[in-house]
Amino acid sequence: MSLDLSNYELLWPTPLFVSEGERVLRSSNTSWEEQAIWLLTEALTGTTAVADFEDLPKHPAPSDDPWVTTAPGWGKRGGVDKRAWFTELISRAAELRHASEPRPYWPQRQGHGLSHDGSTPQDTRRDFARLINDFADNGYLAEAFGEECVDDPNDLPDASQVIDRRLGIPGLWPLAPETWDEDTFFGLIEVFHDLVSRPRTRRYHSYSGCGWHHSEFHNGPARILYRGKVNQLLREASIEYELAAEGEDLGRLVALTDDARSTLVHRALNDSAPDITTRIRHAIALFRGRDTTVESKRSAIVTLAGILEERRALLKEQIGKPDEGALFEIANRYDLRHRKADQRGEYDEAFLDWIFWWYLATVELTNRLIASRNPA
Numbered sequence: 001m002s003l004d005l006s007n008y009e010l011l012w013p014t015p016l017f018v019s020e021g022e023r024v025l026r027s028s029n030t031s032w033e034e035q036a037i038w039l040l041t042e043a044l045t046g047t048t049a050v051a052d053f054e055d056l057p058k059h060p061a062p063s064d065d066p067w068v069t070t071a072p073g074w075g076k077r078g079g080v081d082k083r084a085w086f087t088e089l090i091s092r093a094a095e096l097r098h099a100s101e102p103r104p105y106w107p108q109r110q111g112h113g114l115s116h117d118g119s120t121p122q123d124t125r126r127d128f129a130r131l132i133n134d135f136a137d138n139g140y141l142a143e144a145f146g147e148e149c150v151d152d153p154n155d156l157p158d159a160s161q162v163i164d165r166r167l168g169i170p171g172l173w174p175l176a177p178e179t180w181d182e183d184t185f186f187g188l189i190e191v192f193h194d195l196v197s198r199p200r201t202r203r204y205h206s207y208s209g210c211g212w213h214h215s216e217f218h219n220g221p222a223r224i225l226y227r228g229k230v231n232q233l234l235r236e237a238s239i240e241y242e243l244a245a246e247g248e249d250l251g252r253l254v255a256l257t258d259d260a261r262s263t264l265v266h267r268a269l270n271d272s273a274p275d276i277t278t279r280i281r282h283a284i285a286l287f288r289g290r291d292t293t294v295e296s297k298r299s300a301i302v303t304l305a306g307i308l309e310e311r312r313a314l315l316k317e318q319i320g321k322p323d324e325g326a327l328f329e330i331a332n333r334y335d336l337r338h339r340k341a342d343q344r345g346e347y348d349e350a351f352l353d354w355i356f357w358w359y360l361a362t363v364e365l366t367n368r369l370i371a372s373r374n375p376a
Contacts (some may be wrong), residue, residue, distance in 0.1 A: 003088045009097050015100075151210070169184060247265070279303050304359035
């Protein structure tokens with residue numbers, strides 16, 4: 001059997017779709033089909049995939065049954081059921097096209113209307129509010145805020161108070177983006193990262209038009225999806241921050257870096273030995289935080305210099321003396337580590353950026369040198 005993927009477009013990151021799909025397939029619960037439909041509804045554009053899935057039988061039909069018809073998108077007759085279809089879709093998810101913004105329409109092509117380049121901070125805040133409302137409509141805030149039901153009139157948590165307890169600002173729910181200053185806007189971005197949680201199951205309560213009720217929450221997939229959508233929003237508004245995907249500052253706004261430095265941070269965070277991992281995480285969080293200062297950058301550099309000092313013998317062995325001393329000369333002679341009167345302190349802050357990335361790259365180098373000596 002061969003599934004035709006040409007009619008499906010993916011809204012989610014491929015690894016997230018695969019991991020959630022595999023979890024659905026591992027489920028022994030009789031409601032796995034509803035979970036699959038919910039995933040298809042969320043992760044793919046439109047209703048085509050859901051319609052194709054619902055048209056399939058629950059169990060494979062005998063291959064010699066003359067009444068078996070070809071299921072939508074399949075090249076063989078017979079033997080096709082919902083689980084087989086869903087299994088192949090998940091296994092071939094890497095082949096799915098990702099949904100993209102439509103090509104510019106006439107007004108945009110003629111220079112009329114608002115493009116992303118013309119966005120104002122207020123536009124971005126309204127876009128963020130719409131994004132949060134979409135998450136809320138899909139049940140992603142039900143674990144934190146509760147969910148109304150006509151059969152259960154119990155008092156729900158006050159959403160404003162839930163946010164206030166975290167951010168220290170009252171009256172922020174329902175969202176009113178026109179009232180936010182920059183600190184409130186950025187604070188809400190970080191707060192909702194910690195509040196979203198994906199409901200993996202849902203049921204429709206038809207009585208009195210009550211609507212969908214969500215359950216089986218998990219914050220991991222929700223936060224991955226949230227970071228992707230918010231970071232895209234920030235990029236389109238040319239805001240040079242992003243939500244950190246790992247580290248001590250997970251889910252907090254950090255300075256945007258290029259792909260190479262992002263890869264370096266990932267390696268340093270994930271490939272370091274347990275005895276230095278905590279210090280690496282702390283140094284990175286100090287350096288890239290939205291509220292970072294010259295002093296916090298100095299502290300980050302001092303932390304990395306301390307790790308390299310512990311590995312000085314390794315560096316001396318690999319690059320030779322006195323070359324290894326050059327690594328420490330800047331930290332010692334400039335106003336970074338010992339803070340003596342004869343040290344040089346008149347230099348641009350860009351110097352701190354350079355020395356931080358140099359030291360972090362050297363820590364990552366020593367990680368690889370150590371790993372090469374201990375392959376196990």
